[in-house]
Amino acid sequence: MGMRNIIVGQSGGPTSVINSSLAGVYKTAIERGFDKVYGMLHGIQGFLDEQYVDLSTQIHSDMDIELLKRTPSAFLGSCRYKLPEIHEDMEIYEKIFGILDKLEIEAFIYIGGNDSMDTIKKLSDYAIVKGHKQKFLGVPKTIDNDLALTDHTPGFGSAAKYIGASTKEVIRDALGLTYKKEMITIIEVMGRNAGWLTGATALAKTEECEGPDLIYLPEVPFDIDAFLSKIKDLLKEKKSIIVAVSEGIKLPDGRYVCELSGGGDYVDAFGHKQLTGTAAYLANFLGAEIGCKTRAVEFSTLQRSASHMASRVDINEAFMVGGAAVKAADEGDSGKMVVIDRVSDDPYMSAAGIYDVHKIANNEKTVPREWLNETADYVTEEFINYIEPLIQGDYPPFMVNGLPQHLVLKK
Template identity: 55%
Template sequence: MGNVVVGQSGGPTAVINGSVLGVYQAAKELGADHVYGMVHGIQGFLEKNLICLEDYLESGMGRELLRRTPSAFLGTCRYKLPQIAGNEAVYEQVFAVMEEYQIEAFFYIGGNDSMDTVKMLSDYAASHGKSQRFVGIPKTVDNDLPVTDHCPGYGSAAKYIAASMKEVIRDVQSTGLTKPTVLIVEIMGRHAGWLAAAAALAKGEDCDGADAIYLPERVFDPEDFLSHIRAVAETKNTVVIAVSEGIRLGDGRFVCELSGGADSVDVFGHKQLSGCGLTLAEMVKSQTGFKARAIELSTLQRSAAHLASLTDADEAREAGYHGVMAAAEGRTGVMTVLRRLQDRPYLCSVDVHDIHTIANQEKTVPKEWITEDGRGLTEEFIQYARPLIMGELQPLYIDGLPGHLVRK
C-alpha cells in the first residue's frame, strides 16, 4: 500500500484516537511509507496542514499514550464540503493534495456529517476517473449512525454517564433533607436519546437508579413531568431525573427554547442546544416549591478517557484497522460497521457497508425500548448497552494524572 491519510471530524470521543492507531497499524503492516494525519480534518487537509504520524508513534510510549488520549489528537473540524455541482475546484484541490503527497487512500473518522464528506469525495472520484479510495470510520458518542450495531465512542460515554448517575444519586441521597430536592441531569442528545438512555445502566443492587429518564424520541409533557415528580416526592425526599438536551414539546420546540436556548446554529444548520436542565429546574421550583438544581454533563461525557470502556477502545481500533484492510482490497465509498453476533458472551465482528445508505441518516432509540410511560428504558436496552461498557482501559499515569499524547 502507498501513502495514506487519516483525519477526524465532528465531536470527539474518549476513544477516537484508537481508530487513528488502528489505521496506522494496518497501513504499516501493509507497507505504507507514510501515514499522514490531517490537522483539523478536511479543512486542514485543503490547507495542506498534515503531520507524519511516524514522528509520534514509532518511539517511546507513543502508541499506548495515543490509545489513552481523549478528544481528537489530530484536531477536529465542522467544515462542510459544498455540493459537487458548481464547486469542482474544491474537489480538485483535495485530489491535488493527495497527488502531491502520493496518497492512495483517505480515511475519515466521524459521524453523520463526516460520512457525507466520504460519500461526496468517493462520488467525485468515481465520476472523474480518480483511483484514490475513501473509507469512513464510525465515531460518535450519539450512537446514531445507521447500519452499524453501535458506534465507537458510545460505550465509553455510556460508562461515564452511568457512573456519574450513580455518584450524583449517592450524593443527593446523603443530604438527609426534609424538604424534597430534585436534581435534573442534562445529557447530550439532539434527536437520538442513546446517551440519556445510558443513565438506565446506573440501576443495580447498590443503586436505585434515576426516577425518570426522558428521551427526544418521545414528546415531552411538562404536566406529566411535574406530576411524576410530585408523586415520587411523596415517598422519598430526593428525585433524580435524566434528560436529553434535545427533548421537545408537542409543538416541536426544544424545551431549552422556553428560556431562550437554541438561538444559534452551526455550519450544518443544527441548533446549538443549551439550558434544558436549568429550564426544567426552574419549572420545578416555580410549580412545586421543591428545591431543584441542574447538572449539565456537557463535554465531560465524551472526554472521560480515565473511565473508558475497554470494549469500546478495542472496537475503535478495530474499526480503523479494518477500514484500511477494506481499502487495500479496493473498496471505496464504504464505512466500517460493527455486527453484533451475540450478547452473552458478547461477540462482535467488523464489516464494511456502502456509505450511501449511511451518510445523512440518523438512528434513534427503538420505540419498543422505551417504557410505556415514556420515563424509562426496557430490559432490551439494558441487554444491548451493558456489553458496550465492560472492561477498563487503565491510564498511564504521569505525576499522578493520566498521561496524554500531544501534537507538537
C-alpha cells in the same frame, strides 16, 4: 512506481476512544506496507489549507500507540465543515484532489459521525465521476450512537460507562443532602435526536442504587404538564428525585425545551442548533411550580473526554474499525464505512463489517419506541441488555504524578 501513501483525518465532536481508531489506522497501514501515513490537521477543513503531518514524526514506538489509545479528544484536531454539493463548487474538489495527487495518496480515511460520512460519500462520488483512483473509507465515531447499519459506534460504550457511573454518584450525593427537605435533581445528557446516551443513566440502577426516577428521550415529544404531575406524585413517596433528560427533548409543537429559556440560537455549518440549558430550565420550572430545592447537572463535554473511564470493549473496537478501514481500502474498497457487527451476546463478541456509505450518511438511528416503557419516561430491559456489554472492562491510563498521561501532537 509511485509512493503508497495514506491520509487520515478526524471530524466532528471527539470521543474518549477516537484516537484508538487513529492508532488502528496507523499501525495497520504500517503493517500493510504503506510508505507514509499522513494526518490531516483539523480534518478536511485543515486539509484544504494544506495542514497535515507525517505521523511517523509523532508516533515513534508501541508505547506511543498505547498512549494514543488512552488519549481523549482528537489528536489531529477536528472540524465541523460541510463540503458543498459537487455541482455547487467543482473548484473545491479539484483543490482537494490536487493535494491528494501531490502527496501520492492511495487511501483517504475519515474518522467521524454522520456528517463525516457525508464527506466520504461526496469525495468517493467525485472520484468515480472524474476517474480518480484514490479510495475513500469512513470509520465510525460518535458518542451519540446514531449511525445507521452499525450495531453501535465507537465512543458510545465509554460515554455510557461514564454516564452510568456519574449518575450513581449524583444519586448518592443527592441522598446525602436530603433530610427533612425535598430536592429534585435534573441531569442533562447529550443527545439531539437520539436518546442512547440518556438511556444509559439507567445503568445506575444496581443492587445498592435505585437509579434515576424518570428518563426522557428526544424520540418521544415531552409533555411538560404530565412531567410536573409525575414529579408531584413522586414527592409524595420520597424526598430525593432524580430525572435524566436528553438535551434535545422537544415539546409537541417541535420546539426544543432549551429554547424556552433562550437557548438554541447558535447554528453550526450543518444547520444544527447548539442545545444547552434544558436541565436548568426544567429545574427552575419545578422550583417555581413546587417550591422545593432543585438543581441542574450537565455532564456536558465530560461525557466524551473522560478517557480515565473508557471501556476496554470500546477501545478495542475503536482500534479494530480503524485497522479494518485500512485493510478495506488496501483491498480496493471505496465509498464504504466500516461497521461493528454484534456476533454474540453471551459471551459478547463483535466483528468489523463494511457497508455502502450512501446508506449511512445523513441517516440517524434512534432508540426503538419498544425500548421505552408505555409512558415513555424510562427504558426497558432490552435497552439495558443491549448496552451492558459495551461498558465492560477498563483500560487503565498510564499515570504520572497521580494523573493520566496523554500523547500530544508536536508541530
